[in-house]
Amino acid sequence: MNNNSLLRADKELAELYQRHADLVYRLCYIYLKNPVDAEDAVQSVFLKLIKSQTVFNDHEHEKAWLIATTQNYCKDILKHWWKTRRVALDALPEVSSWNGEDPPRKVLSKMLSLPEKYKTVLYLYYFEEYSVKEISAMLGQKESTIQTQLSRGRKRLKLDLGGTYLE
Numbered sequence: 345m346n347n348n349s350l351l352r353a354d355k356e357l358a359e360l361y362q363r364h365a366d367l368v369y370r371l372c373y374i375y376l377k378n379p380v381d382a383e384d385a386v387q388s389v390f391l392k393l394i395k396s397q398t399v400f401n402d403h404e405h406e407k408a409w410l411i412a413t414t415q416n417y418c419k420d421i422l423k424h425w426w427k428t429r430r431v432a433l434d435a436l437p438e439v440s441s442w443n444g445e446d447p448p449r450k451v452l453s454k455m456l457s458l459p460e461k462y463k464t465v466l467y468l469y470y471f472e473e474y475s476v477k478e479i480s481a482m483l484g485q486k487e488s489t490i491q492t493q494l495s496r497g498r499k500r501l502k503l504d505l506g507g508t509y510l511e
Contacts, residue, residue: 458497469494
C-alpha cells in the first residue's frame with residue numbers, strides 16, 4: 345500500500361468515525377452504563393473495524409455492521425469476569441432519589457434497567473428513530489419479533505414508571 349492510498353484510507357475512516365461515533369457511543373453507554381467504559385468500547389469497536397477491513401455497500405450497511413459489532417462487543421464486556429465483580433464509583437443514584445428530574449431522563453434511566461433485548465429495540469426505535477423493518481434488518485431478527493419486543497418493552501417500562509409517562 346502506498347502513501348496516497350493510506351491517506352485516502354485514513355480520510356475515509358475519519359469520515360466514517362464522524363458519521364457514526366455518536367451512535368456507537370450511545371449504544372455502548374446503554375449497555376455498559378458508564379461513560380468511561382463506553383468511550384473505551386467505542387475505541388475498541390472502531391479498532392475492530394480497522395482490523396476487519398470490511399468493505400461496505402453504503403452508509404446503512406456501515407451502520408448495521410457497527411451496531412451489530414457494538415452489541416457483540418458490549419455483551420462480551422458484560423460477560424467478562426472482572427465486570428461482574430466490580431462496582432462503579434460514579435454509579436447513578438436511584439431514580440426515586442432524583443428531585444426535579446425531567447421525564448425523558450427518568451424514562452431513559454428506567455429503560456437502561458430493562459433486559460437487553462428490550463432496551464436495544466426501544467433505544468433504536470425511539471432515540472435513533474429507526475423503523476421496525478430497519479431494526480429487524482440490523483439485528484437479524486424477524487419484524488414480528490421486533491414488534492413483540494417493542495410491545496413488551498413498553499409494557500415493562502410503563503410498569504417500572506408507575507404508568508405515568510407513557511400514557
